[in-house]
Amino acid sequence: MALASETPRPRTWWRRNQQRLTPWLFLAPGMAMFVFYVIYPIIASFRLSLYDYDGLSAPEWLGLANYAELWTDPAFTTSLYNNVLWLVLYLLAVPAGLFIAIFLNQAVMGIRIYKSLFFFPFVISQVVVGLMFAWFYAPNFGLLYNVIEYFTGKGVAILADPDLATYGIIAAGLWPQIAYVMILYLTGLNNVAPDQVEAARLDGAKGWKMLWYVILPQLRPATFIAVVVTVIGALRSFDLVSIMTNGGPFGSTRVLSYYMYEQALSEYGYRMGYGAAIAVVLFAIMMVFISGFIWKMVRDERGVH
Amino acid sequence: MLHLRTGAYAALAVLLGTTAMAQQRTLNYYADFDPAPLAAFEAAIADFEAANPDIDVVLQNFDHEGYKTAIRNFLTTDAPDLANWYAGNRMAPFVAAGQFMDVSDVWADNGLDQSLGSALASMTIDGKQWGVPYTYYQWGIYYNKDVYAQVGVEVPATWDAFVANCEKFSAAGIDCLTTGTSALWPGAGIFDYLNLRTNGYEHHMKLTGGEIPWTDDSVRATFAEWAKVQPHITENHAAIDWQDAATLLVQGKAANYVMGNFAVAVFKEGGMTDETLGFMPFPTINPDVARAEEAPTDTIHIPAGAKNVEDAKKFLAFIAQADTQTKLNMALGQLPINAGSTVGDDPFIKAGFELLSTTPGGIAQFFDRDAPAEMAKIGMEGFQQFMVQPDQLDAILERLEAARSRIYK
Known part of the structure; x- marks a missing residue:
């Protein structure tokens, strides 16, 4: 047979390693993008945070002086405190979203319309939400201001009061965030096994016990995602602060991301190095949460297999 | 010819512009005018081009707030021949970083230290002038x-x-x-x-x-x-x-x-x-x-990276003229700096002109320009x-x- 007499083709290096190399080749474009757009900027920010740089003159080496200054900077302390406040209060979106979801999870005429109406705030841009709440709070013509004035005789301009302004902004942020969490839980509730609910009911479970021991454990994946998006949403809060107060009155509503922007890129400051140092701190805080989430996800995945 | 252009359209305009008017010299001017001042400046530029038919001023207008950030980028990367900015300490970082050109010769050749005397101090750093003012307001x-x-x-x-x-x-x-x-x-x-x-x-x-x-x-x-x-x-x-x-x-x-x-x-x-x-x-x-x-003063500067310096200086001298400033500020509703200019009939403009031209103490630029x-x-x-x-x-x-x-x- 002609075929048998043919000598076997020499096995090239490519043919020998094809199996092992192909996945990496497919991954290469994505990895290149990741290195260029994520890893490199992180390293560059770290490096920049060690310099005094205004974007025009030559950078000047400072060592850790930027971080030392952060330590004594009252504006940085305020921003950090506000970020913690955001984080804690923003998590209220999770129980609030859950209860609205449970409330809406029933078969009534036109329930889809109600669901969409509750979901509506999440569809609007954050900028619009910020503007609406700024007008809601506004002295002289704002609805809330006038309502308070009607009942107490004296209006309260939330955004002009350094003690209240941050709470006012967080309330504005919670509005769309609750809607987002609600939609996550509504999809989760669709997957709750009806037979288990039925069985629990036969065993006499109802009310809080039913919710705590039967429904919530089944909603675990939804809860996880809701907490992740809420924590990240709280840490990257920027747009609402920028729209509603510009960090004011006199810097009392600043958060880390806004302070970084102010120091590095706004009209009144071009301290790129100092801004980068703030960004590094924010990154470190985020990394704590992100590594926690990733660790949990990896663990769960291992558990499945 | 006056182009107003943005975005991708800009590249096309440049391409067509260079082939169609190869014999003309271009003067790139970056500015941050609101609509009314923009119209006033378009008119001034048209006058300048009528007087200098061989120069084509290409004005690129930026959003007012965005310009404050943009200028830091374009001065170091792709400098125009002329750029708007402000007097006083506000221009000091650009002067210190060597991004603005010394235009003392424009002042000396046109006697501007006389005609623009009220703004001389605010345009001077290290004994040199770094731009030409065209308007201020009280x-x-x-x-x-x-x-x-x-x-x-x-x-x-x-x-x-x-x-x-x-x-x-x-x-x-x-x-x-x-x-x-x-x-x-x-x-x-x-x-x-x-x-x-x-x-x-x-x-x-x-x-x-x-x-x-x-x-x-x-x-x-x-x-x-x-x-x-x-x-x-x-x-x-x-x-x-x-x-x-x-x-x-x-x-x-x-x-x-x-x-x-x-x-x-x-x-x-x-x-x-x-x-x-x-x-x-x-x-x-x-x-x-x-x-x-x-009285905050608005100014025009020549970036250090300008390509057409000679014509840019010609434009600065034109903007400093008494008649140009009269016309420009009539349209702006503000005050001309040139002492030979006249102001309109508006009572507030007249009050401001009276106030500033008789000031014995000095004219400050505003806190965020002086500091x-x-x-x-x-x-x-x-x-x-x-x-x-x-x-x-x-x-x-x-x-x-x-x-x-x-x-x-």
């Missing part, structure tokens, strides 16, 4: 004449009379002094004038130049004057924009407003007329101090806080002083 107190008549008080000439009036306005439920410090800067106008009237121009320049400590007794004296009117300032100023405060004046809920002349347009849009809107110079506090005024940007930001936050929490004065001044010792090295 600051002062705009007031509602109806409210003055309603409460029955006279327009005050001294600070004591002003404060006495404030008591009466407050008793009538009217904000004596209004402002909207949501964007911070309107509060700085009040501080500038209080300090100019209490300590004078020299002191103010030294303070914004970092030579006087913020904890100094002279600065405390200024804040002591401020404390007298603090209870009569619109209460929620920290949450409102300057336009909202203007509305309060229009509606008769406020009597006085320390503002720049650009606010007149807003007052008039709100329904005020020359009969109901008044303008007065900021009243005298210390009679021994020479009267100084505040370095960082100091300006921290200072203006301090002013806003003082108007809300006057009892925090010591903490505020110490914070500003700490910033001063860090920023001015």
